[in-house]
Amino acid sequence: MNLRRDVFQAIADPTRRAILLLVATQAMTAGAIAANFDTARPTVSKHLQILTECELLKQEQNGREMYYHINALKMKEVADFIEPFRQMWDDRFNKLEAIMKNYQSKQ
Amino acid sequence: MEQKTKVHAENGKQELLITREFDLPLGLLFKAYIEPDIVEQWMGTKVLKLENKKHGGYQFETTDPRGNKHGFNGTIHEFVPNQKITRTFEMENTPFGVQLEFLEFESLTDDTSKLTMHIVYKSAALRDQVMQLPFAKGINMAHNRLQDVVNILTYHDKAQ
Numbered sequence: 001m002n003l004r005r006d007v008f009q010a011i012a013d014p015t016r017r018a019i020l021l022l023v024a025t026q027a028m029t030a031g032a033i034a035a036n037f038d039t040a041r042p043t044v045s046k047h048l049q050i051l052t053e054c055e056l057l058k059q060e061q062n063g064r065e066m067y068y069h070i071n072a073l074k075m076k077e078v079a080d081f082i083e084p085f086r087q088m089w090d091d092r093f094n095k096l097e098a099i100m101k102n103y104q105s106k107q
Numbered sequence: 108m109e110q111k112t113k114v115h116a117e118n119g120k121q122e123l124l125i126t127r128e129f130d131l132p133l134g135l136l137f138k139a140y141i142e143p144d145i146v147e148q149w150m151g152t153k154v155l156k157l158e159n160k161k162h163g164g165y166q167f168e169t170t171d172p173r174g175n176k177h178g179f180n181g182t183i184h185e186f187v188p189n190q191k192i193t194r195t196f197e198m199e200n201t202p203f204g205v206q207l208e209f210l211e212f213e214s215l216t217d218d219t220s221k222l223t224m225h226i227v228y229k230s231a232a233l234r235d236q237v238m239q240l241p242f243a244k245g246i247n248m249a250h251n252r253l254q255d256v257v258n259i260l261t262y263h264d265k266a267q
């Protein structure tokens with residue numbers, strides 16, 4: 001599965017929102033994050049991967065440990081009420097572009 | 108990466124600006140706005156009427172997953188092919204009223220073009236309500252939780 005990572009899809013999941021809340025106060029390792037959940041470790045890893053791909057989390061190597069930080073800039077951008085509106089138009093215009101490219105190649 | 112679609116909405120104003128650059132020649136971009144079957148595809152709506160001329164009008168209809176029909180309509184005030192469309196837009200049976208839209212189309216290169224949409228609402232408050240409409244698609248709750256995270260971050264910034 002290699003879907004384009006949609007940031008709003010990412011925050012629609014309750015576990016991922018809980019992870020963001022946890023990491024908001026301090027950088028944590030995957031193990032420390034997973035210890036807060038009853039879900040299996042690989043499931044938590046998958047959530048961390050999605051959040052990292054969306055740039056909501058950043059990874060930082062510290063010795064042998066990998067720490068997860070919250071990306072404050074991205075978080076603020078997403079929380080801004082303009083962003084969902086902009087995304088709606090962006091999706092719509094991407095569709096327009098794809099349809100017209102297809103139309104053009106058929107000419 | 109630079110965003111292709113930009114929204115400029117100043118606080119407290121009753122208008123906003125949407126700009127988008129397309130990897131399409133100007134003619135094709137404009138066509139996407141005037142051919143009913145193409146409008147239907149990218150707007151995801153049924154086109155009941157589309158008169159591309161001054162004093163013309165349009166009427167769209169969408170059906171939501173529950174089968175309810177939602178109407179949209181407007182009047183066309185200016186129509187200059189490959190240049191501009193000035194029109195009103197109204198979502199029927201909603202409290203949002205009529206908005207005024209100035210659409211400007213321009214060519215950037217032979218293969219690229221730009222659209223500028225200037226939308227004017229009846230009031231600043233109505234503009235903000237309309238902008239928050241996409242939240243209705245189920246992300247409203249997620250968004251509130253997200254606001255909590257941002258509040259924590261802001262609190263930390265201030266504490267430092």
